[in-house]
Amino acid sequence: MSDKGSIDIDYLANLARIELTDKERELFSSQLADILGYFEQLNQVDVSGVEPMAHAFQVENVLREDESVEGFDANTAVEHAAAKRNHMVQVPKVVEG
Amino acid sequence: MEYEVVIGLEVHVQVRTKSKIFTSVGVGFGCDPNTLTDPVVLGFPGALPVINKEAVEKSVKVGMLLQSEIPEVTKWDRKNYFYPDSPKNYQISQFDQPICEGGKVEIELPGPSRNVMGEHKWIELTRAHLEEDVGKLNHFDGYSLVDYNRAGTPLLEIVSEPVLHAPDEAFAYLNALRMLMIYGDISDCDMEKGQMRCDANISIRPAGQEELGVKVEIKNMNSISGVRNGLAYEIERQIQTVKAGGAIVQETRGWDAAKNVTYHMRFKEESHDYRYFPDPDLMPVRIDDAWRKRIAATIPERPYDRQRRYYEDYDLPFTVTSVLVPDPKLCTFFEEAAKACGKARQAANWLMNNLLGELGNAGLSLSESKIKPAHIAELVNLIEEGAISKNIAKEQVFGTMFETGDMPAAIVEEKGLKQSNDTTELEPVCQEVIDANPGPVAEIQAGNDKAINFLKGQVMKATRGKANPALVDQVLKELIDKKG
Numbered sequence: 001m002s003d004k005g006s007i008d009i010d011y012l013a014n015l016a017r018i019e020l021t022d023k024e025r026e027l028f029s030s031q032l033a034d035i036l037g038y039f040e041q042l043n044q045v046d047v048s049g050v051e052p053m054a055h056a057f058q059v060e061n062v063l064r065e066d067e068s069v070e071g072f073d074a075n076t077a078v079e080h081a082a083a084k085r086n087h088m089v090q091v092p093k094v095v096e097g
Numbered sequence: 098m099e100y101e102v103v104i105g106l107e108v109h110v111q112v113r114t115k116s117k118i119f120t121s122v123g124v125g126f127g128c129d130p131n132t133l134t135d136p137v138v139l140g141f142p143g144a145l146p147v148i149n150k151e152a153v154e155k156s157v158k159v160g161m162l163l164q165s166e167i168p169e170v171t172k173w174d175r176k177n178y179f180y181p182d183s184p185k186n187y188q189i190s191q192f193d194q195p196i197c198e199g200g201k202v203e204i205e206l207p208g209p210s211r212n213v214m215g216e217h218k219w220i221e222l223t224r225a226h227l228e229e230d231v232g233k234l235n236h237f238d239g240y241s242l243v244d245y246n247r248a249g250t251p252l253l254e255i256v257s258e259p260v261l262h263a264p265d266e267a268f269a270y271l272n273a274l275r276m277l278m279i280y281g282d283i284s285d286c287d288m289e290k291g292q293m294r295c296d297a298n299i300s301i302r303p304a305g306q307e308e309l310g311v312k313v314e315i316k317n318m319n320s321i322s323g324v325r326n327g328l329a330y331e332i333e334r335q336i337q338t339v340k341a342g343g344a345i346v347q348e349t350r351g352w353d354a355a356k357n358v359t360y361h362m363r364f365k366e367e368s369h370d371y372r373y374f375p376d377p378d379l380m381p382v383r384i385d386d387a388w389r390k391r392i393a394a395t396i397p398e399r400p401y402d403r404q405r406r407y408y409e410d411y412d413l414p415f416t417v418t419s420v421l422v423p424d425p426k427l428c429t430f431f432e433e434a435a436k437a438c439g440k441a442r443q444a445a446n447w448l449m450n451n452l453l454g455e456l457g458n459a460g461l462s463l464s465e466s467k468i469k470p471a472h473i474a475e476l477v478n479l480i481e482e483g484a485i486s487k488n489i490a491k492e493q494v495f496g497t498m499f500e501t502g503d504m505p506a507a508i509v510e511e512k513g514l515k516q517s518n519d520t521t522e523l524e525p526v527c528q529e530v531i532d533a534n535p536g537p538v539a540e541i542q543a544g545n546d547k548a549i550n551f552l553k554g555q556v557m558k559a560t561r562g563k564a565n566p567a568l569v570d571q572v573l574k575e576l577i578d579k580k581g
Contacts, residue, residue: 054381063149090242
């Protein structure tokens, strides 16, 4: 993500863990560039005097009391896992880190 | 060349709550795999997180214990990365508006010997932020299994400034943090259960150099001594590498406690670009004055403040405070006993030298003890009043009290252990001992004062320990003088 309006599509694909065909690279590059362009447009709005905010709504302190309920049973939790064993999700061996 | 070591620690503490940080499913350790999960924990489509108030309050409490700034508003961000321990490919964490900023921790370094207190110093903190814990990976031959029970447990990451300079300092810092968490009822910080975990950033630089050296991150140090050993190894490795003309590379290394070495895990270039952004599902939290005041009212005295108070108010030695202070329940017990009898040092000695040992032998905790502060206070008073000797208290009262929970005065009464303070009873016994032992008596008359101890021993034996030693001494001397 170097120049304004352009995007490092290979870097992004790697972060998203997806493989792209050449055609897709071209297509997504231009679509993402459009999105960045749109943000450029937003950047031109004069926001001096507006406090930065994390949300569009001024809602705060949506909290719940600390009360616990039962969770899934062991079968339900892994029902949709592509691979499972002993009620756990099985994944290719990953290096701890 | 002399090298200076620079260490910064990232400590993760699980904040004790009943339910997870963003959903109501329970938290726990050692449960059946994946039973502490629900749609929020597993990141199912459409699931919405809601913040646990208790997790926020306890984190603010930690901030106050650490003397951090608690900003008015705190918010949560998504930290994006792919790893199987994170069920939704991002972790809800805090990026630019953490719940605690800055802060400091008082630590105590090891003294020149175990009986002598070491130097105290303050370790500056960068921040502490509240996030969700991730799942646990179990590695097998050729595959890994993921248990998401731990995922979503409230986790406070406490980050120190790079201001630690030795493994002993890191050790002292972790102990101090743990004490604060226990005092604040935040966590038991049992590292074996993963309630407290620690990663370290460590570098070396030639002494006097301003610029920091290349830093290496160490992971998997699963005990407080593991941290000390891991750091000690890594410092030596870095120094030897540099001395041999090599260079330190920025990398993440793991600590292998069994082999006592650190090993390469990954290079820092492979590290993630986390693309933090505000979590759109979670609203910011504002901690107003009223809320702050309510939490501030629950902040206990800090451990080393208590230690200073014990020195000043009770004149306790370090050997005693070093046992009492880390354990707030023991401290409360001690203070109640001290208050009830007014003799703090004696009360502390009974706890340290007798009660803790008995509890240890019986495998009991302090809360299971039948001996309560009132027992200790009464026992101390009985000795002070001269009703029983220390020996009788130790040999014949304490054990019974420990087993039955009977009050010491009642035990003394029942066993007929009351020390004899009546000289009319004592005189005939002393006279008998004097008559039976002309040798020692002659020695005393010749000026060897120590020989009286033998006679005293004989009197104590004859009275089965019930005589008041000071009184026996007095009576023996009078009778020998009279004889002389």
